Amino acid sequence: MFVSGLPALEARLRHDLECLELPGRPWVPARAVEGQRVTDVVIIGAGMCGLAASAALRLLGVDNQRVLDRAPAGQEGPWVTWARMETLRSPKTLSGPCLGLPALTFRAWYEAQHGRAAWDALGKIPRGQWMDYLVWYRRVMGVPVENGVAVQAIQPRADGLLSVEIAGGAPILARRVVLATGRDGLGGSAVPDLARGLPRHLWAHSRDEIDFAALRGKRVALIGAGASAMDNAATALEEGAAALDMFVRRKALPRINKFTGIGSAGVVHGFAGLSDEWKWRFLHHVFSEQTPPPRDSTLRVSRHPQARLHLGSPVQAAEAVGEGVRLTTPHGIWEGDFVIFATGFRVDLAARPELSAFASEIRFWRDRYTPAAGEENAELSDSPDLAPDFSFQEKTPGACPGLAQVHCFNYPATLSHGKLTGDIPAVSAGAKRLAEAIVRHFFVEDREAHFAALCAFETPELLGDEWPEVTGAAA
Numbered sequence: 001m002f003v004s005g006l007p008a009l010e011a012r013l014r015h016d017l018e019c020l021e022l023p024g025r026p027w028v029p030a031r032a033v034e035g036q037r038v039t040d041v042v043i044i045g046a047g048m049c050g051l052a053a054s055a056a057l058r059l060l061g062v063d064n065q066r067v068l069d070r071a072p073a074g075q076e077g078p079w080v081t082w083a084r085m086e087t088l089r090s091p092k093t094l095s096g097p098c099l100g101l102p103a104l105t106f107r108a109w110y111e112a113q114h115g116r117a118a119w120d121a122l123g124k125i126p127r128g129q130w131m132d133y134l135v136w137y138r139r140v141m142g143v144p145v146e147n148g149v150a151v152q153a154i155q156p157r158a159d160g161l162l163s164v165e166i167a168g169g170a171p172i173l174a175r176r177v178v179l180a181t182g183r184d185g186l187g188g189s190a191v192p193d194l195a196r197g198l199p200r201h202l203w204a205h206s207r208d209e210i211d212f213a214a215l216r217g218k219r220v221a222l223i224g225a226g227a228s229a230m231d232n233a234a235t236a237l238e239e240g241a242a243a244l245d246m247f248v249r250r251k252a253l254p255r256i257n258k259f260t261g262i263g264s265a266g267v268v269h270g271f272a273g274l275s276d277e278w279k280w281r282f283l284h285h286v287f288s289e290q291t292p293p294p295r296d297s298t299l300r301v302s303r304h305p306q307a308r309l310h311l312g313s314p315v316q317a318a319e320a321v322g323e324g325v326r327l328t329t330p331h332g333i334w335e336g337d338f339v340i341f342a343t344g345f346r347v348d349l350a351a352r353p354e355l356s357a358f359a360s361e362i363r364f365w366r367d368r369y370t371p372a373a374g375e376e377n378a379e380l381s382d383s384p385d386l387a388p389d390f391s392f393q394e395k396t397p398g399a400c401p402g403l404a405q406v407h408c409f410n411y412p413a414t415l416s417h418g419k420l421t422g423d424i425p426a427v428s429a430g431a432k433r434l435a436e437a438i439v440r441h442f443f444v445e446d447r448e449a450h451f452a453a454l455c456a457f458e459t460p461e462l463l464g465d466e467w468p469e470v471t472g473a474a475a
Contacts, residue, residue, distance in 0.1 A: 084234070217242050
Protein backbone atom coordinates (compact mmCIF):
# COMPACT_ATOMS: atom_id res chain seq x y z
CA MET A 1 0.00 0.00 0.00
CA PHE A 2 1.58 3.27 -1.11
CA VAL A 3 0.30 6.69 -0.16
CA SER A 4 0.93 10.06 -1.72
CA GLY A 5 1.93 12.94 0.48
CA LEU A 6 2.63 13.17 4.21
CA PRO A 7 -0.99 13.99 5.19
CA ALA A 8 -2.12 10.71 3.64
CA LEU A 9 0.70 8.80 5.35
CA GLU A 10 -0.16 10.37 8.69
CA ALA A 11 -3.80 9.37 8.21
CA ARG A 12 -2.65 5.82 7.50
CA LEU A 13 -0.52 5.84 10.65
CA ARG A 14 -3.44 7.08 12.75
CA HIS A 15 -5.64 4.33 11.33
CA ASP A 16 -3.01 1.68 12.01
CA LEU A 17 -2.74 2.86 15.60
CA GLU A 18 -6.53 2.85 16.00
CA CYS A 19 -6.68 -0.72 14.68
CA LEU A 20 -4.14 -1.72 17.31
CA GLU A 21 -5.82 0.35 20.05
CA LEU A 22 -2.69 2.39 20.47
CA PRO A 23 -1.52 4.39 22.28
CA GLY A 24 -2.84 2.55 25.30
CA ARG A 25 -4.97 4.57 27.68
CA PRO A 26 -3.05 6.13 30.57
CA TRP A 27 -3.13 3.82 33.55
CA VAL A 28 -0.29 4.80 35.90
CA PRO A 29 -1.73 6.38 39.09
CA ALA A 30 -0.91 10.05 39.40
CA ARG A 31 1.31 11.15 42.26
CA ALA A 32 1.99 14.48 43.89
CA VAL A 33 4.66 15.26 46.46
CA GLU A 34 5.04 18.57 48.25
CA GLY A 35 2.41 20.04 45.97
CA GLN A 36 4.33 19.05 42.83
CA ARG A 37 3.21 16.51 40.30
CA VAL A 38 5.60 13.57 40.01
CA THR A 39 6.72 12.75 36.47
CA ASP A 40 6.69 9.04 35.77
CA VAL A 41 9.65 9.04 33.35
CA VAL A 42 12.18 11.72 32.50
CA ILE A 43 14.13 10.92 29.34
CA ILE A 44 17.40 12.79 28.92
CA GLY A 45 18.21 13.10 25.23
CA ALA A 46 15.87 13.50 22.26
CA GLY A 47 17.97 11.87 19.57
CA MET A 48 16.88 8.65 17.91
CA CYS A 49 17.06 6.54 21.08
CA GLY A 50 15.24 9.11 23.19
CA LEU A 51 12.46 9.46 20.63
CA ALA A 52 12.04 5.70 20.32
CA ALA A 53 12.00 5.22 24.10
CA SER A 54 9.40 7.95 24.57
CA ALA A 55 7.18 6.64 21.77
CA ALA A 56 7.40 3.07 23.07
CA LEU A 57 6.33 4.21 26.54
CA ARG A 58 3.41 6.24 25.13
CA LEU A 59 2.18 3.24 23.15
CA LEU A 60 2.02 1.35 26.46
CA GLY A 61 0.01 4.08 28.15
CA VAL A 62 2.81 5.92 29.96
CA ASP A 63 2.20 9.50 28.89
CA ASN A 64 3.30 11.33 32.05
CA GLN A 65 6.82 11.84 30.78
CA ARG A 66 9.22 14.64 29.92
CA VAL A 67 11.92 14.45 27.27
CA LEU A 68 14.78 16.90 27.76
CA ASP A 69 17.48 17.90 25.29
CA ARG A 70 20.02 20.69 25.56
CA ALA A 71 20.16 21.17 21.76
CA PRO A 72 17.87 23.46 19.76
CA ALA A 73 14.92 21.80 18.02
CA GLY A 74 16.04 19.94 14.91
CA GLN A 75 19.63 19.54 16.11
CA GLU A 76 19.21 16.68 18.55
CA GLY A 77 21.73 13.89 18.17
CA PRO A 78 24.75 13.96 15.86
CA TRP A 79 23.07 14.04 12.46
CA VAL A 80 23.40 17.73 11.56
CA THR A 81 26.11 18.69 14.05
CA TRP A 82 29.22 16.55 14.42
CA ALA A 83 28.30 13.65 12.14
CA ARG A 84 30.07 14.40 8.85
CA MET A 85 29.25 11.48 6.58
CA GLU A 86 27.33 12.15 3.39
CA THR A 87 24.89 9.30 3.96
CA LEU A 88 24.03 6.93 6.76
CA ARG A 89 26.22 3.86 6.96
CA SER A 90 23.28 1.49 7.39
CA PRO A 91 21.25 0.07 4.47
CA LYS A 92 18.17 2.12 3.63
CA THR A 93 15.91 -0.89 4.14
CA LEU A 94 16.34 -1.12 7.91
CA SER A 95 13.13 -0.35 9.77
CA GLY A 96 14.87 1.73 12.46
CA PRO A 97 12.83 3.25 15.30
CA CYS A 98 9.40 2.45 13.80
CA LEU A 99 8.37 0.18 16.73
CA GLY A 100 6.77 -2.32 14.36
CA LEU A 101 4.58 0.26 12.60
CA PRO A 102 5.18 0.19 8.81
CA ALA A 103 3.75 3.69 8.34
CA LEU A 104 6.38 5.02 10.76
CA THR A 105 9.39 3.81 8.78
CA PHE A 106 11.78 6.06 6.88
CA ARG A 107 10.76 4.22 3.72
CA ALA A 108 7.09 5.10 4.15
CA TRP A 109 8.01 8.73 4.94
CA TYR A 110 10.28 8.94 1.89
CA GLU A 111 7.90 7.26 -0.56
CA ALA A 112 5.00 9.43 0.58
CA GLN A 113 6.93 12.47 -0.58
CA HIS A 114 8.98 11.19 -3.51
CA GLY A 115 7.31 8.01 -4.76
CA ARG A 116 8.32 4.39 -5.18
CA ALA A 117 10.60 5.01 -8.15
CA ALA A 118 12.64 7.52 -6.17
CA TRP A 119 12.92 5.01 -3.31
CA ASP A 120 14.16 2.31 -5.68
CA ALA A 121 16.75 4.75 -7.06
CA LEU A 122 17.94 5.87 -3.64
CA GLY A 123 21.28 4.48 -2.52
CA LYS A 124 21.89 5.15 1.16
CA ILE A 125 19.94 7.67 3.19
CA PRO A 126 21.35 11.21 3.10
CA ARG A 127 22.28 12.30 6.59
CA GLY A 128 20.16 15.46 6.54
CA GLN A 129 17.10 13.56 5.36
CA TRP A 130 17.43 11.22 8.33
CA MET A 131 17.26 14.24 10.63
CA ASP A 132 14.19 15.49 8.76
CA TYR A 133 12.58 12.09 9.26
CA LEU A 134 13.30 12.15 13.00
CA VAL A 135 11.73 15.62 13.26
CA TRP A 136 8.61 14.21 11.58
CA TYR A 137 8.71 11.13 13.84
CA ARG A 138 8.78 13.36 16.89
CA ARG A 139 5.70 15.24 15.70
CA VAL A 140 3.50 12.34 14.62
CA MET A 141 4.29 10.28 17.72
CA GLY A 142 3.67 13.22 20.04
CA VAL A 143 7.05 13.02 21.76
CA PRO A 144 7.03 15.84 24.35
CA VAL A 145 10.53 17.21 23.77
CA GLU A 146 11.70 20.26 25.70
CA ASN A 147 14.65 21.81 23.90
CA GLY A 148 17.34 23.99 25.38
CA VAL A 149 17.13 22.16 28.71
CA ALA A 150 20.40 21.05 30.29
CA VAL A 151 20.33 18.51 33.11
CA GLN A 152 22.81 19.39 35.82
CA ALA A 153 22.25 16.64 38.38
CA ILE A 154 20.16 13.60 39.24
CA GLN A 155 19.73 13.25 42.99
CA PRO A 156 18.15 10.29 44.81
CA ARG A 157 15.66 11.28 47.51
CA ALA A 158 14.75 9.60 50.78
CA ASP A 159 11.18 9.07 49.55
CA GLY A 160 12.34 6.90 46.66
CA LEU A 161 11.98 9.53 43.96
CA LEU A 162 14.68 11.13 41.85
CA SER A 163 15.21 14.87 41.66
CA VAL A 164 16.28 15.94 38.17
CA GLU A 165 17.92 19.33 38.45
CA ILE A 166 17.92 21.46 35.32
CA ALA A 167 19.62 24.74 34.48
CA GLY A 168 17.36 27.72 35.02
CA GLY A 169 14.35 25.75 36.18
CA ALA A 170 12.75 24.00 39.12
CA PRO A 171 13.85 20.43 39.83
CA ILE A 172 11.69 17.69 38.33
CA LEU A 173 10.54 14.90 40.63
CA ALA A 174 10.64 11.61 38.75
CA ARG A 175 10.06 7.93 39.37
CA ARG A 176 12.41 6.84 36.60
CA VAL A 177 15.13 8.49 34.52
CA VAL A 178 16.29 7.21 31.12
CA LEU A 179 19.70 8.30 29.84
CA ALA A 180 19.35 8.40 26.05
CA THR A 181 22.57 10.36 25.72
CA GLY A 182 24.32 8.77 22.77
CA ARG A 183 27.83 7.53 22.08
CA ASP A 184 29.47 9.63 24.77
CA GLY A 185 26.59 9.34 27.19
CA LEU A 186 28.71 8.10 30.10
CA GLY A 187 31.84 10.08 29.41
CA GLY A 188 33.27 12.01 26.52
CA SER A 189 35.77 12.00 23.71
CA ALA A 190 38.76 9.69 24.03
CA VAL A 191 41.85 11.81 23.49
CA PRO A 192 45.37 10.33 23.75
CA ASP A 193 47.65 11.80 26.37
CA LEU A 194 50.05 13.12 23.74
CA ALA A 195 47.37 15.56 22.56
CA ARG A 196 47.17 17.25 25.92
CA GLY A 197 50.58 18.83 25.53
CA LEU A 198 49.46 20.66 22.40
CA PRO A 199 47.90 24.12 22.48
CA ARG A 200 44.15 23.66 22.14
CA HIS A 201 43.87 25.71 18.95
CA LEU A 202 46.10 23.23 17.13
CA TRP A 203 43.91 20.16 17.51
CA ALA A 204 40.36 18.88 17.77
CA HIS A 205 38.54 15.64 18.38
CA SER A 206 36.28 14.39 15.60
CA ARG A 207 33.33 14.92 17.99
CA ASP A 208 34.10 18.63 18.35
CA GLU A 209 32.69 21.55 16.44
CA ILE A 210 35.43 22.20 13.87
CA ASP A 211 35.79 25.24 11.64
CA PHE A 212 36.75 23.33 8.51
CA ALA A 213 36.72 26.48 6.41
CA ALA A 214 39.65 27.71 8.50
CA LEU A 215 41.62 24.65 7.35
CA ARG A 216 41.63 25.76 3.71
CA GLY A 217 45.22 25.72 2.49
CA LYS A 218 46.42 24.03 5.70
CA ARG A 219 48.30 20.78 6.28
CA VAL A 220 46.06 18.53 8.37
CA ALA A 221 46.83 15.27 10.17
CA LEU A 222 44.07 12.81 10.96
CA ILE A 223 44.75 10.22 13.67
CA GLY A 224 42.71 7.06 13.12
CA ALA A 225 41.05 5.34 10.20
CA GLY A 226 37.54 4.45 11.33
CA ALA A 227 34.33 5.81 9.89
CA SER A 228 34.49 9.15 11.68
CA ALA A 229 38.15 9.54 10.68
CA MET A 230 37.25 9.17 7.02
CA ASP A 231 34.29 11.52 7.35
CA ASN A 232 36.37 14.24 9.01
CA ALA A 233 39.23 13.76 6.57
CA ALA A 234 36.86 14.07 3.61
CA THR A 235 35.28 17.20 5.04
CA ALA A 236 38.68 18.83 5.51
CA LEU A 237 39.68 17.95 1.95
CA GLU A 238 36.42 19.19 0.49
CA GLU A 239 36.92 22.47 2.33
CA GLY A 240 40.27 22.91 0.63
CA ALA A 241 42.93 21.45 2.94
CA ALA A 242 46.26 21.59 1.11
CA ALA A 243 47.33 18.18 2.44
CA LEU A 244 45.72 15.48 4.53
CA ASP A 245 47.82 12.77 6.17
CA MET A 246 46.07 9.89 7.96
CA PHE A 247 48.14 8.03 10.55
CA VAL A 248 47.01 4.51 11.43
CA ARG A 249 48.52 2.07 13.92
CA ARG A 250 47.48 -1.01 11.98
CA LYS A 251 49.46 -2.28 9.04
CA ALA A 252 46.27 -2.76 7.03
CA LEU A 253 42.76 -1.35 7.23
CA PRO A 254 40.20 -3.84 8.48
CA ARG A 255 37.95 -5.03 5.67
CA ILE A 256 35.14 -6.99 7.30
CA ASN A 257 32.37 -5.67 9.54
CA LYS A 258 32.03 -8.69 11.79
CA PHE A 259 28.74 -7.86 13.50
CA THR A 260 27.04 -7.32 10.15
CA GLY A 261 27.82 -10.91 9.30
CA ILE A 262 25.75 -12.31 12.15
CA GLY A 263 22.95 -9.76 12.20
CA SER A 264 19.68 -11.57 12.97
CA ALA A 265 16.73 -11.61 15.32
CA GLY A 266 18.70 -14.17 17.29
CA VAL A 267 21.42 -11.66 18.05
CA VAL A 268 18.91 -8.89 18.81
CA HIS A 269 16.85 -10.91 21.25
CA GLY A 270 19.32 -13.55 22.33
CA PHE A 271 22.50 -11.65 23.15
CA ALA A 272 21.25 -10.54 26.57
CA GLY A 273 20.65 -14.19 27.43
CA LEU A 274 24.26 -15.20 26.90
CA SER A 275 26.54 -15.97 29.81
CA ASP A 276 29.13 -13.37 30.75
CA GLU A 277 31.84 -15.40 29.06
CA TRP A 278 29.97 -15.56 25.78
CA LYS A 279 28.95 -11.89 25.78
CA TRP A 280 32.57 -10.96 26.32
CA ARG A 281 33.81 -13.42 23.70
CA PHE A 282 31.50 -12.05 21.00
CA LEU A 283 32.32 -8.39 21.58
CA HIS A 284 36.01 -8.96 22.23
CA HIS A 285 36.27 -10.64 18.83
CA VAL A 286 34.39 -7.79 17.12
CA PHE A 287 36.44 -5.08 18.84
CA SER A 288 39.73 -6.88 18.22
CA GLU A 289 39.01 -7.17 14.51
CA GLN A 290 37.73 -3.58 14.44
CA THR A 291 35.07 -2.23 12.13
CA PRO A 292 36.22 -1.01 8.73
CA PRO A 293 35.30 2.44 7.51
CA PRO A 294 32.52 2.34 4.91
CA ARG A 295 33.71 1.92 1.33
CA ASP A 296 31.94 5.10 0.21
CA SER A 297 33.57 7.13 2.99
CA THR A 298 37.01 5.74 2.13
CA LEU A 299 36.59 6.53 -1.57
CA ARG A 300 35.44 10.02 -0.61
CA VAL A 301 38.92 10.56 0.87
CA SER A 302 41.12 8.61 -1.52
CA ARG A 303 39.88 10.45 -4.61
CA HIS A 304 41.74 13.55 -3.42
CA PRO A 305 45.37 13.52 -4.65
CA GLN A 306 46.54 15.47 -1.60
CA ALA A 307 45.35 12.70 0.76
CA ARG A 308 47.94 10.21 2.04
CA LEU A 309 47.42 7.09 4.16
CA HIS A 310 50.23 6.04 6.52
CA LEU A 311 49.69 2.47 7.73
CA GLY A 312 51.70 0.99 10.58
CA SER A 313 52.36 4.52 11.77
CA PRO A 314 51.26 5.13 15.33
CA VAL A 315 51.91 8.66 16.54
CA GLN A 316 54.54 8.45 19.26
CA ALA A 317 54.86 12.13 20.16
CA ALA A 318 53.26 15.47 19.39
CA GLU A 319 54.63 18.93 20.02
CA ALA A 320 53.98 22.49 18.99
CA VAL A 321 56.64 23.96 16.71
CA GLY A 322 56.24 27.63 15.96
CA GLU A 323 52.66 28.10 14.77
CA GLY A 324 52.24 24.44 13.81
CA VAL A 325 52.50 20.85 15.00
CA ARG A 326 55.17 18.18 14.75
CA LEU A 327 54.22 14.51 14.99
CA THR A 328 56.72 11.71 15.45
CA THR A 329 56.02 8.24 14.00
CA PRO A 330 58.22 5.15 13.57
CA HIS A 331 58.72 6.19 9.96
CA GLY A 332 59.66 9.81 10.44
CA ILE A 333 58.45 13.29 11.27
CA TRP A 334 55.31 15.04 10.04
CA GLU A 335 54.95 18.78 10.32
CA GLY A 336 51.74 20.62 9.64
CA ASP A 337 49.13 23.02 10.90
CA PHE A 338 46.34 21.08 12.60
CA VAL A 339 45.54 17.62 14.00
CA ILE A 340 42.17 15.88 14.26
CA PHE A 341 41.99 12.93 16.65
CA ALA A 342 39.34 10.43 15.51
CA THR A 343 40.02 8.25 18.53
CA GLY A 344 36.54 7.37 19.69
CA PHE A 345 34.90 7.80 23.06
CA ARG A 346 35.54 6.75 26.63
CA VAL A 347 33.48 6.02 29.71
CA ASP A 348 34.41 8.63 32.31
CA LEU A 349 31.76 9.43 34.88
CA ALA A 350 33.79 12.38 36.14
CA ALA A 351 32.96 14.04 32.83
CA ARG A 352 29.22 13.68 33.49
CA PRO A 353 28.33 15.98 36.40
CA GLU A 354 24.68 14.93 36.19
CA LEU A 355 25.75 11.50 37.46
CA SER A 356 28.00 12.68 40.28
CA ALA A 357 25.59 11.50 42.99
CA PHE A 358 25.81 7.93 41.66
CA ALA A 359 29.23 7.71 40.06
CA SER A 360 31.09 5.97 42.88
CA GLU A 361 28.37 3.33 43.28
CA ILE A 362 27.84 2.26 39.66
CA ARG A 363 29.06 -1.26 39.00
CA PHE A 364 31.12 -1.87 35.88
CA TRP A 365 32.12 -5.11 34.28
CA ARG A 366 35.64 -4.62 35.61
CA ASP A 367 34.20 -4.83 39.13
CA ARG A 368 32.81 -8.32 38.74
CA TYR A 369 34.23 -10.09 35.70
CA THR A 370 37.75 -11.24 34.84
CA PRO A 371 38.19 -12.16 31.18
CA ALA A 372 40.16 -15.16 30.04
CA ALA A 373 43.83 -14.68 29.29
CA GLY A 374 44.26 -13.06 25.90
CA GLU A 375 40.77 -11.54 25.95
CA GLU A 376 41.56 -8.49 28.05
CA ASN A 377 39.91 -5.33 26.72
CA ALA A 378 39.85 -2.01 28.54
CA GLU A 379 36.86 -0.68 26.60
CA LEU A 380 34.74 -3.68 27.53
CA SER A 381 35.91 -3.54 31.15
CA ASP A 382 34.65 0.03 31.33
CA SER A 383 31.13 -1.00 30.30
CA PRO A 384 28.43 -0.57 32.97
CA ASP A 385 27.06 -3.86 34.27
CA LEU A 386 23.36 -3.31 33.61
CA ALA A 387 20.28 -5.13 34.83
CA PRO A 388 17.80 -6.66 32.34
CA ASP A 389 15.84 -3.37 32.35
CA PHE A 390 18.94 -1.32 31.38
CA SER A 391 19.22 0.08 34.91
CA PHE A 392 22.52 0.58 36.69
CA GLN A 393 23.46 -1.85 39.44
CA GLU A 394 25.17 -1.14 42.73
CA LYS A 395 28.81 -1.91 43.26
CA THR A 396 27.97 -2.49 46.92
CA PRO A 397 24.48 -3.97 47.41
CA GLY A 398 22.23 -1.63 49.36
CA ALA A 399 24.56 1.37 49.15
CA CYS A 400 22.55 3.32 46.55
CA PRO A 401 19.06 1.95 45.87
CA GLY A 402 18.22 4.87 43.58
CA LEU A 403 20.51 3.44 40.90
CA ALA A 404 17.83 0.92 39.97
CA GLN A 405 15.64 3.82 38.82
CA VAL A 406 18.20 5.18 36.32
CA HIS A 407 18.24 3.38 32.98
CA CYS A 408 21.27 3.50 30.69
CA PHE A 409 19.76 3.51 27.20
CA ASN A 410 22.86 4.59 25.33
CA TYR A 411 25.84 3.06 23.57
CA PRO A 412 27.74 1.82 26.67
CA ALA A 413 24.86 -0.62 27.28
CA THR A 414 26.14 -2.80 24.43
CA LEU A 415 28.05 -5.41 26.45
CA SER A 416 25.06 -6.08 28.70
CA HIS A 417 22.29 -5.95 26.07
CA GLY A 418 23.82 -6.12 22.61
CA LYS A 419 23.60 -3.44 19.92
CA LEU A 420 20.15 -2.10 20.82
CA THR A 421 20.94 1.38 22.03
CA GLY A 422 23.17 3.18 19.58
CA ASP A 423 22.57 1.97 16.05
CA ILE A 424 19.61 2.00 13.69
CA PRO A 425 19.11 -1.75 13.08
CA ALA A 426 17.73 -2.80 16.48
CA VAL A 427 16.74 0.43 18.24
CA SER A 428 13.04 -0.54 18.18
CA ALA A 429 13.78 -3.81 19.98
CA GLY A 430 15.77 -1.91 22.58
CA ALA A 431 13.06 0.71 23.09
CA LYS A 432 10.39 -1.96 23.49
CA ARG A 433 12.52 -3.90 25.99
CA LEU A 434 13.08 -0.75 28.02
CA ALA A 435 9.44 0.39 27.92
CA GLU A 436 8.06 -3.02 28.85
CA ALA A 437 10.43 -3.25 31.80
CA ILE A 438 9.45 0.20 33.09
CA VAL A 439 5.76 -0.65 32.72
CA ARG A 440 6.35 -3.84 34.71
CA HIS A 441 8.03 -1.86 37.48
CA PHE A 442 5.21 0.66 37.67
CA PHE A 443 2.50 -1.97 37.93
CA VAL A 444 4.35 -3.88 40.64
CA GLU A 445 5.15 -0.72 42.60
CA ASP A 446 1.53 0.47 42.39
CA ARG A 447 -0.02 -2.95 43.03
CA GLU A 448 -2.01 -1.76 46.05
CA ALA A 449 -3.61 1.05 44.06
CA HIS A 450 -4.40 -1.31 41.20
CA PHE A 451 -5.85 -3.89 43.58
CA ALA A 452 -7.98 -1.23 45.25
CA ALA A 453 -9.23 -0.17 41.81
CA LEU A 454 -10.01 -3.81 41.04
CA CYS A 455 -12.02 -4.18 44.23
CA ALA A 456 -13.88 -0.91 43.62
CA PHE A 457 -14.77 -1.71 40.03
CA GLU A 458 -18.54 -2.25 39.89
CA THR A 459 -19.60 -1.58 36.32
CA PRO A 460 -22.00 -4.47 35.62
CA GLU A 461 -21.78 -6.61 32.54
CA LEU A 462 -25.16 -8.22 33.11
CA LEU A 463 -28.12 -5.98 33.90
CA GLY A 464 -30.50 -8.68 35.16
CA ASP A 465 -32.86 -8.68 32.21
CA GLU A 466 -30.87 -10.98 29.96
CA TRP A 467 -32.88 -14.15 30.92
CA PRO A 468 -36.61 -14.24 31.46
CA GLU A 469 -37.44 -14.87 35.07
CA VAL A 470 -38.22 -18.52 35.65
CA THR A 471 -40.88 -19.35 38.22
CA GLY A 472 -42.06 -22.67 39.50
CA ALA A 473 -40.47 -26.06 39.18
CA ALA A 474 -39.09 -27.44 36.01
CA ALA A 475 -41.61 -29.39 33.95
